Amino acid sequence: MIILGVILILIGILAKIGILYTIGAILAVVGVIFWILGATGNAIGGRNHWY
Structure with missing residues (x-):
């Protein structure tokens, strides 16, 4: 869950999508x-x- 959260944060920053x-x-x-x-x-x- 932590890894998924970090991935979504990075995608949100790079794509400038606030909800992500x-x-x-x-x-x-x-x-x-x-x-x-x-x-x-x-x-x-x-x-x-x-797990």
Whole structure:
């Protein structure tokens, strides 16, 4: 999710499409939150690991 967010941010910047930049930023932030929660050992949505 983090990689997809970064790709969308780059495409949004290069193509000057604001919605892609916004969606990419949201995906990157959510991905980082899931990564941090998973690293601390908390189950997310009933799952111990997100792949």
